[in-house]
Amino acid sequence: MIVNSPTSYYVLPSVIALGLGLSDVVEAITRPAVNARSQTSYTPVAFAIGTAPIIDSLQPLSENAVILSPSAPVLTLDYGANVAGFPYFDVTSLAGPAAQIELKYSEQFEGLNLKTGDGPWLYALGLMNSFRTETFNITTAGTTESFFIQGGQRWQTVTLLSNTSVTIASVGFKASVDIEPLDNLVGKFSSSSDVYDGLWGLGARAVQASCVEANSQPSTWEISNDGALIRGQYPGVSAKGTNYGDYTMSFSTKITRGGSGWRVAAGPNGGYGAYFVLTSDGPQLLSTDTSIVPPNSVIAGYGFSIVNFYLSSAPPLYYSNPFPISENEWYRVSTTITSSGYNISVNGTQFAFVPYTTFLPYVNAGFGGTNLITTGSWGFGPFMDQAAYVKDVEVVEQDGTVLYTNPLTSTDILQEYLVASNSYAVCLDGAKRDREIWIGDFVHTARELAASTGRYDFIQSMIEFEFLGQFTSGPAAGIVPIQDSMGSGPQFQSVYYPSQYSETDYQLFFLLTLGDYFALTSDTALLSKYWSGTKLLVEAMVNTYLEPSTGLLANSSAFWFTAQGYQNAAAPTALFAIALKQLAIVAKALDDTITASHYTTLYTNLSKAINTQLWNPSSGFYATALNDLSETSILANAFTIRALIANTTQATTAIQSLSTLFYLIGYKDSTAIGNSPTTQLSPNVQGFLLESLFIAYKQLNVTSDIVLPVLKNLLDVYWPKMLNQNEYYTGCSWEYVYANGSPGIGIFTSLCHPWGGAPTYVLTDYMLGVRRELMETGEYGWVFDPVLELAQGLGLTWVNGTVPLQGGGWIEAGWKIEGGSVTSNLEVVGALGVDVVNKIPSQV
Numbered sequence: 026m027i028v029n030s031p032t033s034y035y036v037l038p039s040v041i042a043l044g045l046g047l048s049d050v051v052e053a054i055t056r057p058a059v060n061a062r063s064q065t066s067y068t069p070v071a072f073a074i075g076t077a078p079i080i081d082s083l084q085p086l087s088e089n090a091v092i093l094s095p096s097a098p099v100l101t102l103d104y105g106a107n108v109a110g111f112p113y114f115d116v117t118s119l120a121g122p123a124a125q126i127e128l129k130y131s132e133q134f135e136g137l138n139l140k141t142g143d144g145p146w147l148y149a150l151g152l153m154n155s156f157r158t159e160t161f162n163i164t165t166a167g168t169t170e171s172f173f174i175q176g177g178q179r180w181q182t183v184t185l186l187s188n189t190s191v192t193i194a195s196v197g198f199k200a201s202v203d204i205e206p207l208d209n210l211v212g213k214f215s216s217s218s219d220v221y222d223g224l225w226g227l228g229a230r231a232v233q234a235s236c237v238e239a240n241s242q243p244s245t246w247e248i249s250n251d252g253a254l255i256r257g258q259y260p261g262v263s264a265k266g267t268n269y270g271d272y273t274m275s276f277s278t279k280i281t282r283g284g285s286g287w288r289v290a291a292g293p294n295g296g297y298g299a300y301f302v303l304t305s306d307g308p309q310l311l312s313t314d315t316s317i318v319p320p321n322s323v324i325a326g327y328g329f330s331i332v333n334f335y336l337s338s339a340p341p342l343y344y345s346n347p348f349p350i351s352e353n354e355w356y357r358v359s360t361t362i363t364s365s366g367y368n369i370s371v372n373g374t375q376f377a378f379v380p381y382t383t384f385l386p387y388v389n390a391g392f393g394g395t396n397l398i399t400t401g402s403w404g405f406g407p408f409m410d411q412a413a414y415v416k417d418v419e420v421v422e423q424d425g426t427v428l429y430t431n432p433l434t435s436t437d438i439l440q441e442y443l444v445a446s447n448s449y450a451v452c453l454d455g456a457k458r459d460r461e462i463w464i465g466d467f468v469h470t471a472r473e474l475a476a477s478t479g480r481y482d483f484i485q486s487m488i489e490f491e492f493l494g495q496f497t498s499g500p501a502a503g504i505v506p507i508q509d510s511m512g513s514g515p516q517f518q519s520v521y522y523p524s525q526y527s528e529t530d531y532q533l534f535f536l537l538t539l540g541d542y543f544a545l546t547s548d549t550a551l552l553s554k555y556w557s558g559t560k561l562l563v564e565a566m567v568n569t570y571l572e573p574s575t576g577l578l579a580n581s582s583a584f585w586f587t588a589q590g591y592q593n594a595a596a597p598t599a600l601f602a603i604a605l606k607q608l609a610i611v612a613k614a615l616d617d618t619i620t621a622s623h624y625t626t627l628y629t630n631l632s633k634a635i636n637t638q639l640w641n642p643s644s645g646f647y648a649t650a651l652n653d654l655s656e657t658s659i660l661a662n663a664f665t666i667r668a669l670i671a672n673t674t675q676a677t678t679a680i681q682s683l684s685t686l687f688y689l690i691g692y693k694d695s696t697a698i699g700n701s702p703t704t705q706l707s708p709n710v711q712g713f714l715l716e717s718l719f720i721a722y723k724q725l726n727v728t729s730d731i732v733l734p735v736l737k738n739l740l741d742v743y744w745p746k747m748l749n750q751n752e753y754y755t756g757c758s759w760e761y762v763y764a765n766g767s768p769g770i771g772i773f774t775s776l777c778h779p780w781g782g783a784p785t786y787v788l789t790d791y792m793l794g795v796r797r798e799l800m801e802t803g804e805y806g807w808v809f810d811p812v813l814e815l816a817q818g819l820g821l822t823w824v825n826g827t828v829p830l831q832g833g834g835w836i837e838a839g840w841k842i843e844g845g846s847v848t849s850n851l852e853v854v855g856a857l858g859v860d861v862v863n864k865i866p867s868q869v
């Protein structure tokens with residue numbers, strides 16, 4: 026029987042004791058109670074059985090078990106929309122001593138047709154399976170559960186690889202995040218447009234799939250008295266060795282399946298560098314590609330891994346083992362970084378001498394340094410479907426000085442190796458990738474949370490997390506982490522500076538989030554707790570990046586994501602101005618009048634610097650940057666509008682000039698980008714544009730005939746691509762979109778990325794019309810003020826919905842236009858003392 030109920034509870038049979046169901050990995054999984062897995066399951070809604078993945082004519086879930094046989098070995102499962110969790114499946118009978126079953130995952134359907142699903146993700150670990158396929162050797166009937174989370178997928182196949190029929194009952198995921206149907210959320214949006222309702226839901230699902238509760242994503246290493254049992258995954262690299270070089274690193278390993286893997290000379294940006302796999306002479310899974318991982322060999326790679334994904338690695342080198350490596354036996358493996366190559370020995374016998382020559386072209390300064398061949402840290406992580414114990418690590422200099430020893434028998438090492446369970450509730454950039462805490466992405470995420478789930482606690486936790494990681498002294502004083510890993514700890518922050526701090530304007534996005542959070546909540550308690558940290562970050566931006574000669578942001582050490590890397594650019598400078606304008610309001614609320622006036626002056630100065638140098642009057646737009654006033658970009662204009670740096674005529678022509686950026690279905694980031702079907706159109710960037718159009722109309726008096734054509738392109742042409750293509754639909758907003766309407770970047774892309782979900786909060790704020798505004802008192806308050814002229818221009822006749830309040834409860838509102846008269850309702854539910862200023866007219 027396949028369970029077909031989203032609320033069904035799945036209980037593991039105790040005989041399996043949380044095991045993998047693998048005959049050769051019998052160790053029980055022992056995890057702290059706090060990591061106890063959720064009892065909620067996500068189960069498929071439709072299935073098909075055949076010889077290949079099937080997208081059309083799937084059947085609704087039946088109560089019957091399915092039989093996979095050599096003539097019909099592939100079970101396709103559709104979960105309807107992205108879900109996440111620990112995969113499980115139940116075999117009720119098997120027609121032989123063992124059956125090999127491969128699970129495969131993908132967000133978009135096409136990934137099921139690829140050998141590796143829509144992965145692997147060999148860039149960062151993200152506390153999930155680095156691979157999108159996993160093979161199990163099933164020897165008894167019962168339930169098998171994966172050790173690893175799969176972070177986001179709508180589609181799955183269960184494929185029988187061996188020549189033995191099996192009967193499979195329930196299949197699904199034990200939840201690693203809580204994804205509720207839209208009807209269950211505190212925030213709601215419904216309107217006369219099904220498309221807009223659908224768009225609202227994309228961000229609401231993306232934040233649920235991408236924001237994870239504290240300690241909900243367990244460590245991917247299992248610590249025992251025999252050291253760390255490490256299953257195939259992206260290697261975890263020690264934070265303690267990035268400055269060492271020319272050493273010998275030794276460890277003891279016992280392979281329990283397939284092989285063991287390790288790094289030396291690995292960089293601080295995700296561990297880029299040398300990577301080695303030692304394979305055993307044990308039994309092979311039928312899914313093992315022996316051209317990639319031959320048995321009884323050393324495989325030597327350089328870069329992210331021994332296979333390519335989105336980013337390429339050096340072609341691996343192969344060495345046959347001089348004596349067979351058995352499974353379940355201990356060996357001592359040593360790797361010496363010599364002047365010309367890595368010298369690898371096992372139990373004192375040389376197994377491989379790996380010359381640097383073919384690796385040198387892959388040394389990448391962007392991933393952590395130019396001397397990564399001989400300098401950098403060590404780490405551990407076998408390849409796909411392998412598993413091995415690792416213990417007694419020792420790192421010794423060539424003169425015999427011992428640099429590091431660790432038995433790997435204590436969970437204290439997990440943060441050092443970037444594999445600790447997440448101690449904070451955080452929002453990741455995407456459900457399945459990168460699963461890093463990119464603070465720039467969070468600007469949209471925070472607003473979507475407030476409008477949909479009402480999980481303001483995630484925003485608070487993210488603010489606390491960022492300040493915990495802030496540098497308070499030294500050259501980087503004030504700077505906060507921009508792409509932290511869940512598995513790390515704040516004590517190691519300096520190791521990753523500067524290599525994981527490369528997008529300077531992400532600091533500004535964090536300042537904007539602080540201002541946005543205050544605008545949403547007026548929470549002086551939290552903001553005052555971190556006020557000195559906030560001021561420190563502002564001063565870091567001013568002192569290090571404000572170029573005195575231009576008054577714009579520029580420093581050759583900075584990279585500006587919002588300006589394609591240009592210095593003296595409009596977008597980052599205006600972004601800083603928006604943040605300062607909001608933080609001046611916070612300063613006033615905290616009675617810090619000196620800072621309030623300082624920020625106001627800074628804002629004014631930045632505004633003047635932009636208007637006097639970057640406004641191109643003949644083209645009628647803000648230029649991207651000083652270097653070429655004929656180039657423009659979405660954000661140069663969107664951020665100057667939101668900052669209210671533009672006046673009415675400037676905003677009007679700037680919006681008109683966007684037509685030069687329109688290509689097929691949406692707006693390119695900048696005029697410097699060429700046209701091709703695979704030009705990336707960013708929903709992150711267009712999300713900022715979307716809000717700025719309403720601000721231009723409401724606050725800068727730009728007329729509806731100017732903003733409506735752009736709004737229609739965004740809401741009626743561009744974003745619906747995420748809704749109306751079944752093969753790509755995940756129920757979530759996407760990371761990028763190609764100009765032909767397919768997911769941007771390719772199979773690697775994230776199709777559950779909150780940064781692409783701005784319509785969720787923009788529709789709530791301006792179409793439902795319930796939002797927070799600065800009142801005449803100088804404080805923020807709620808208004809009910811739908812932008813009816815634009816709503817009508819977009820074809821809406823009614824909207825209703827609810828908006829979550831920070832302290833619990835919600836605002837319920839709705840409006841309807843019939844024959845020029847407006848009927849409306851407005852109510853505060855479950856909260857006392859919340860005023861909403863009703864600005865809705867009775868006639869239009």
Ligand SMILES: *[C@@H]1O[C@H](CO)[C@@H](O)[C@H](O)[C@H]1NC(C)=O
Pocket residue numbers: 095188
């Ligand atoms: C699979 O099993 C069937 C029945 O035992 C046998 O006829 C067939 O040759 C086997 N095929 C392979 C590829 O082993």
Ligand SMILES: *[C@@H]1O[C@H](CO)[C@@H](O)[C@H](O)[C@H]1NC(C)=O
Pocket residue numbers: 048049122123162163164308309310311
């Ligand atoms: C699968 O299990 C069977 C039965 O225990 C065993 O003979 C076989 O070697 C195992 N295969 C792998 C790849 O582990």
Ligand SMILES: *[C@@H]1O[C@H](CO)[C@@H](O)[C@H](O)[C@H]1NC(C)=O
Pocket residue numbers: 277355356357372
């Ligand atoms: C390899 O060395 C380990 C000790 O590190 C020893 O226990 C094991 O027996 C050795 N194996 C072989 C095949 O020599």
Ligand SMILES: *[C@@H]1O[C@H](CO)[C@@H](O)[C@H](O)[C@H]1NC(C)=O
Pocket residue numbers: 363368369370373374375376378
């Ligand atoms: C590599 O290590 C072996 C011992 O395993 C040693 O005999 C050999 O001299 C080393 N080679 C180099 C180049 O260091």
Ligand SMILES: *[C@@H]1O[C@H](CO)[C@@H](O)[C@H](O)[C@H]1NC(C)=O
Pocket residue numbers: 568569570580581582583
């Ligand atoms: C530019 O940034 C570096 C640090 O990244 C800093 O040392 C330097 O002082 C800055 N330059 C100016 C002119 O502020």
Ligand SMILES: *[C@@H]1O[C@H](CO)[C@@H](O)[C@H](O)[C@H]1NC(C)=O
Pocket residue numbers: 623626627630
């Ligand atoms: C703002 O600009 C004025 C005039 O250029 C300058 O005197 C002042 O120091 C600037 N203020 C700040 C806070 O940068």
Ligand SMILES: *[C@@H]1O[C@H](CO)[C@@H](O)[C@H](O)[C@H]1NC(C)=O
Pocket residue numbers: 636640672673674675
């Ligand atoms: C808006 O700014 C432009 C460029 O500085 C200026 O020419 C124009 O007069 C301004 N318009 C208004 C209404 O202030």
Ligand SMILES: *[C@@H]1O[C@H](CO)[C@@H](O)[C@H](O)[C@H]1NC(C)=O
Pocket residue numbers: 672673724725726
């Ligand atoms: C927009 O129009 C309103 C009402 O006429 C006016 O008060 C306001 O100053 C105008 N804003 C701008 C930026 O021109």
Ligand SMILES: *[C@@H]1O[C@H](CO)[C@@H](O)[C@H](O)[C@H]1NC(C)=O
Pocket residue numbers: 215824825826839
């Ligand atoms: C919203 O309006 C629709 C259509 O009039 C109605 O079915 C629904 O109950 C309303 N929902 C709320 C929360 O008012």
